[in-house]
Amino acid sequence: MKNVFDVLVERGYIKQTTHEDEIRELLGKESVTFYTGYDPTADSLHVGHFLQVMVMAHMQKAGHRPIFLIGGGTTMVGDPSGKTDMRKMLTREQIEYNGECFKKQVSNMLDFSEGKAIMVNNADWLMNLEYIPFLREIGKHFSVNRMLTAECYKARMEKGLSFLEFNYMIMQSYDFLQLHERYGCKLQLGGDDQWSNIISGVDLIRRIKGEPAYGMTFTLLTNSQGKKMGKTEAGAIWLDPKKTSPYDFYQYWRNVDDADVEKCLSLLTFLPMEEVRRLGALEGSEINKAKEILAFEVTKLVHGEEEAQKAQQAARALFGKGANMENIPFTEISKLEIGEGIDVLSLLTRINIVSSRGEGRRLIQQNGLSIENEKVKDINLIIKEEDFKDGKLLVRKGKKVYHQVRLV
Incomplete structure (x- = not known):
């Protein structure tokens, strides 16, 4: 079987590695336990996460064991990487709910049967840490001068970096150490914006355990103009x-x-x-x-x-x-709501095809709205029950966004 490292290179996933030759050799000779972390800041994964899950799936297909780490603890702090402002603080209940949603979504893409993949939550070891012992055991291995050169912090220095967020790198590094000790995890994967955090974790394991650990980042999903997709x-x-x-x-x-x-x-x-x-x-x-x-x-x-x-x-x-x-996507509207007629701008906002009446007005003025394949030119158009064909009305925004309104 082709070495999965070569597969990932050929398909364009890999951006940076801590020890390229060693990682390739390791993945070619043994089953490696590796991890990727996901902070549940929302109740769903998005397309950027999907690319990372694809890498995990390629690795699993090649016989390696993924750890899907839910950041129940790190989300309480917030990752400053790629952020211009401090993250909105979530409650523990919100974080736990979001983490459960992540589990359901990723279970379709990774095989968790018979220990082939592991799902863990870093709240299990982060939430009950004692502050002084943690500083003495882990904090002594981190140089503030070196941390401040990391891209994830440099971008925030002008606007202000809270001490809360400053701890994030240490916490993510500690995650890698815990997973190494608990499950024999040797490799951390992540988006390229996580490079500084990943190399800190690799360094921590090598300092404390004197054992090899590795990191690898993948390209961010961007289009041909370099803008993020999704x-x-x-x-x-x-x-x-x-x-x-x-x-x-x-x-x-x-x-x-x-x-x-x-x-x-x-x-x-x-x-x-x-x-x-x-x-x-x-x-x-x-x-x-x-x-x-x-x-x-x-x-x-x-x-x-x-x-x-x-x-x-x-x-x-x-x-x-x-x-x-x-x-196709549809919204059900009662005949009572239509009544003697509903103005087109109210209908557009009701079915969420535009976010405001102003956006709807601009859409019509720019010839971007069609109803039943007819261009709408009048911003005061009234839609009546008789305009529906068999109780249905087809609305098109631009060339590609379609939505059906159904009378009930």
Whole structure:
């Protein structure tokens, strides 16, 4: 079997490593326990997390053992990496709830049966630490001068870095030490914004235990212009189907730029690289076939094959291929609410296709709204019950965002 390190390099995942040759040799000769940490600051993982889970899945398929670490303790402090302001403080109850949501979502992508993967929460060892013993045992190994040169802190020095957040690097390093002692974990993975925290953990284990430990970061998911992917005008692309429907999730990948198709196929699917390159080389209208495959494969991994098929059928229907339109996003509105008629701006905000009446007004003025395939030009248009066909009304924002209103 091909060394998984070579697979990750070929597919474009790896950004930095602490000891490249040693890591490659280690992954080629034994089953390695490794970990990636996720702070549950929201009740759903997002697309950026999904890329990290893909790396874990590749590693697991190659015979290595993942530890999915829920940051129940570190979330109480907040990671300053990549942040211009201090994180909003969450209660312990909120953090625990979010962590449970993470567990459900990632269980679809990693195999936790028979100890093939482990899920732990760093609150188990962080929440009951005694301050003075922790400072004496762990704090003495950290140089403040060196910490202040880390990118995760440098960006915050002008606006102000709280002492609370300053502790984050030490806490994440301590996580790696605990996982090393409890489970024999030798390798920490993370996004490239975690590089400073990761190398501190590697250094801590080597100082305290005198044993080898390694770190590896992956590229952040960006488009051909270097901007982070996974966000739309409406917000982040979440893995939770209640926050981002499988249809909207599918449509996001169906509509990526031509230049990003090959990269996304490589990073977000398990298709062989020969097929990835073939699809990425398609040109003109043919590239749409590659986008369909990308959207289907990513949606299947996150939401299952049945939901992926429904989303594909709905998308094809909207582009005139005659499939079932029952699967596109919809909002139910009572006939009483429509009454003698509802103005178009109220309808748009009611179904959340725009965030405000002002946005709806601009959408119409820019010729960006269609109802039942007819452009809406009047911002004072009144929608009545008789405008619905079989109790349904199709609303389109721009070229690609569709929503159905259903009377009940």
